[in-house]
Amino acid sequence: MNQDQSATSRSELQEEALSHIDALYRTAYRMTGNAMDAEDLVQETYLRAFRSLHQFRPGTNLRAWLFKILTNAFINDYRKRSRRPRSTSLDNVEDYYLYSHLIDSGIQPASSRPEDEVLANIPDEAVIAALDSLPDEFRQVVLLADVEGFSYREIADIMSTPVGTVMSRLHRARRRLQSAILQAYTAAPCSVGSDGDACDARLR
Amino acid sequence: MLDCDEVMERLYQFLDRELSEAELAEVRAHLDACPPCRDRFTFEQNVLRRVGTCCRQLSAPPSLVEKVRRMCDQ
Numbered sequence: 001m002n003q004d005q006s007a008t009s010r011s012e013l014q015e016e017a018l019s020h021i022d023a024l025y026r027t028a029y030r031m032t033g034n035a036m037d038a039e040d041l042v043q044e045t046y047l048r049a050f051r052s053l054h055q056f057r058p059g060t061n062l063r064a065w066l067f068k069i070l071t072n073a074f075i076n077d078y079r080k081r082s083r084r085p086r087s088t089s090l091d092n093v094e095d096y097y098l099y100s101h102l103i104d105s106g107i108q109p110a111s112s113r114p115e116d117e118v119l120a121n122i123p124d125e126a127v128i129a130a131l132d133s134l135p136d137e138f139r140q141v142v143l144l145a146d147v148e149g150f151s152y153r154e155i156a157d158i159m160s161t162p163v164g165t166v167m168s169r170l171h172r173a174r175r176r177l178q179s180a181i182l183q184a185y186t187a188a189p190c191s192v193g194s195d196g197d198a199c200d201a202r203l204r
Numbered sequence: 205m206l207d208c209d210e211v212m213e214r215l216y217q218f219l220d221r222e223l224s225e226a227e228l229a230e231v232r233a234h235l236d237a238c239p240p241c242r243d244r245f246t247f248e249q250n251v252l253r254r255v256g257t258c259c260r261q262l263s264a265p266p267s268l269v270e271k272v273r274r275m276c277d278q
Binding site: 011015018021022024029042043046047098115116119122124127128143145146147149171177178181 | 272
């Protein structure tokens with residue numbers, strides 16, 4: 001490969017890498033919890049990526065590669081100097097499926113599928129607050145799977161964990177997320193609608 | 205045919221498209237015949253989608269995009 005070709009493919013790779021900046025930023029934002037740290041983390045990610053772009057194997061997944069760099073930068077760099085309290089344990093936390101809770105709580109069926117109505121009435125803020133309350137590893141696995149759509153294999157590579165760990169972590173994280181959504185929802189003042197239907201549908 | 209518990213064990217792998225074709229067919233056959241499980245799967249899928257759409261509303265600030273663009277080789 002001559003120098004011109006090499007320069008072209010490098011700038012093409014940089015351009016492609018840049019197209020993933022929204023995904024990297026929203027993940028960084030949810031991982032660090034604020035815009036300033038998220039921007040620092042994303043810049044650090046691109047700095048490292050561009051520095052080691054020659055190590056990237058063309059034809060492999062550039063997006064997953066960038067997320068792996070982001071993850072390493074978060075763990076090795078950001079988290080060490082962060083003063084944000086780090087919650088890592090899910091032990092002793094009650095996990096349950098939102099669905100079971102909705103069914104067990106005997107919500108009044110205002111429609112044929114009342115549980116869908118309840119979900120639709122949960123504000124975005126409650127969903128985000130619930131996600132933010134998860135320990136880092138669990139929040140990240142949800143972000144990678146449910147927001148970014150990575151496969152188990154890709155997540156395992158990004159997080160440097162076995163696929164089995166990804167699956168069990170994801171399973172627990174989603175259940176924990178559902179109980180946290182419910183907590184965030186029931187803790188927030190009811191602001192949905194004026195006829196009180198949403199409040200009535202709220203769970204006890 | 206898989207029973208309800210066996211199908212529930214495969215809930216997330218099904219929604220995450222991580223089952224083999226054969227396993228997928230087994231779960232589908234059960235869901236076609238079992239409305240309660242079908243409702244359950246639909247609800248779980250809606251929860252996951254909801255998380256995705258909430259988080260994807262955020263995008264990188266233009267100033268950050270500009271900074272990173274300047275990091276690219278000239």
